[in-house]
Amino acid sequence: MRELAIVSGKGGTGKTSIVASFAALAGNAVLADCDVDAADLYLVTDPQIEHRETFHCGREAVIRAPDCTSCGLCQSRCRFDAVRRDEDGTFTIDPTACEGCGVCVWSCPAKAIDFPERISGQWFVSSTRYGPMVHARLNPGAENSGKLVFRVREEARHLADHTGRGLILIDGPPGIGCPAISSISGASLVLAIAEPTPSGKHDLGRVLDLAAHFGLPAAVVVNKFDLNVGLSEGIESDARKRGAAAVGRIAYRHAFTAAQRRGASVVEVESGRAAEEVRKTWQSVQQLLETASPQHRQGRVALRGVLQDAPHRHDEAERPEVEEPPGKSAATTTEEGA
Numbered sequence: 001m002r003e004l005a006i007v008s009g010k011g012g013t014g015k016t017s018i019v020a021s022f023a024a025l026a027g028n029a030v031l032a033d034c035d036v037d038a039a040d041l042y043l044v045t046d047p048q049i050e051h052r053e054t055f056h057c058g059r060e061a062v063i064r065a066p067d068c069t070s071c072g073l074c075q076s077r078c079r080f081d082a083v084r085r086d087e088d089g090t091f092t093i094d095p096t097a098c099e100g101c102g103v104c105v106w107s108c109p110a111k112a113i114d115f116p117e118r119i120s121g122q123w124f125v126s127s128t129r130y131g132p133m134v135h136a137r138l139n140p141g142a143e144n145s146g147k148l149v150f151r152v153r154e155e156a157r158h159l160a161d162h163t164g165r166g167l168i169l170i171d172g173p174p175g176i177g178c179p180a181i182s183s184i185s186g187a188s189l190v191l192a193i194a195e196p197t198p199s200g201k202h203d204l205g206r207v208l209d210l211a212a213h214f215g216l217p218a219a220v221v222v223n224k225f226d227l228n229v230g231l232s233e234g235i236e237s238d239a240r241k242r243g244a245a246a247v248g249r250i251a252y253r254h255a256f257t258a259a260q261r262r263g264a265s266v267v268e269v270e271s272g273r274a275a276e277e278v279r280k281t282w283q284s285v286q287q288l289l290e291t292a293s294p295q296h297r298q299g300r301v302a303l304r305g306v307l308q309d310a311p312h313r314h315d316e317a318e319r320p321e322v323e324e325p326p327g328k329s330a331a332t333t334t335e336e337g338a
């Protein structure tokens with residue numbers, strides 16, 4: 001099995017359009033949308049949700065009002081100013097300020113504070129016209145996006161194993177933070193999409209440094225290369241110096257926008273130069289993938305260790321429903337821990 005992680009140093013480089021085209025051209029891949037903070041691959045893939053699960057991560061303190069004696073100890077002990085004293089003298093905890101440290105729980109003399117798992121989002125398995133897709137939504141303000149990305153990738157690998165698909169296409173988040181690290185860790189190839197601007201060049205360098213740090217093979221595609229040919233060539237030159245292959249140039253064309261308006265990838269709705277450039281780029285990527293090692297399992301195992309060292313508990317708790325996710329329908333709904 002090969003895993004192709006498609007990332008960008010910054011947002012707005014056209015990464016998701018390229019991922020969707022690659023999905024159409026691959027025909028037999030599992031898609032993993034790992035941009036869990038701002039997922040948008042679903043806009044093109046039109047997923048039909050078949051399975052969903054709640055993502056729990058961390059804990060939050062909740063005061064049981066009938067058991068509280070209003071001693072105020074929790075408020076004085078909380079270092080995050082998360083405990084409020086209302087006008088009527090009752091104490092409550094602001095869930096957006098609570099860091100889940102547990103100090104108030106252990107301090108409360110009346111044992112009046114519950115400490116349930118925090119619902120941080122949901123993840124989904126969907127069918128699309130390109131093949132199965134695993135995607136997720138992190139709740140607003142929720143943390144641990146790297147863990148959710150890890151969960152999405154694990155489920156994508158499980159799907160690939162059980163459906164005999166040899167390729168996972170990962171749509172990674174922009175930047176070099178925790179979710180980006182989780183998206184590329186153990187991948188067969190990291191494909192960075194860049195645009196020819198000074199910030200695009202700078203941020204691409206950071207992504208390639210990240211891939212090099214984890215010992216992952218990398219390649220670069222310059223999107224909208226004709227907007228600044230000199231800078232595009234500079235980006236490719238820098239990439240080669242960092243050991244990354246320059247595998248494609250895609251010009252700025254209105255066909256991409258027109259395809260997006262139709263909720264499709266460019267290779268599905270036109271056969272002109274834009275589609276031809278994407279096809280050529282995909283062929284180059286395929287050649288690299290064929291020579292790349294399968295998954296870097298050691299990297300995955302190492303990342304699992306890092307993520308599992310973070311605070312994590314498994315007790316069940318009755319929690320409110322999260323918002324309806326991206327996608328059209330839920331044929332089957334399974335709540336984790338329900």
Ligand code: SF4
Nearest residue numbers: 068069071072074108
């Ligand atoms: S420490 Fe316990 S009893 Fe005291 S105010 Fe807080 S919740 Fe109430």
Ligand code: SF4
Nearest residue numbers: 078098099101102104
């Ligand atoms: S768990 Fe920690 S952060 Fe949350 S209210 Fe209690 S003391 Fe404050």
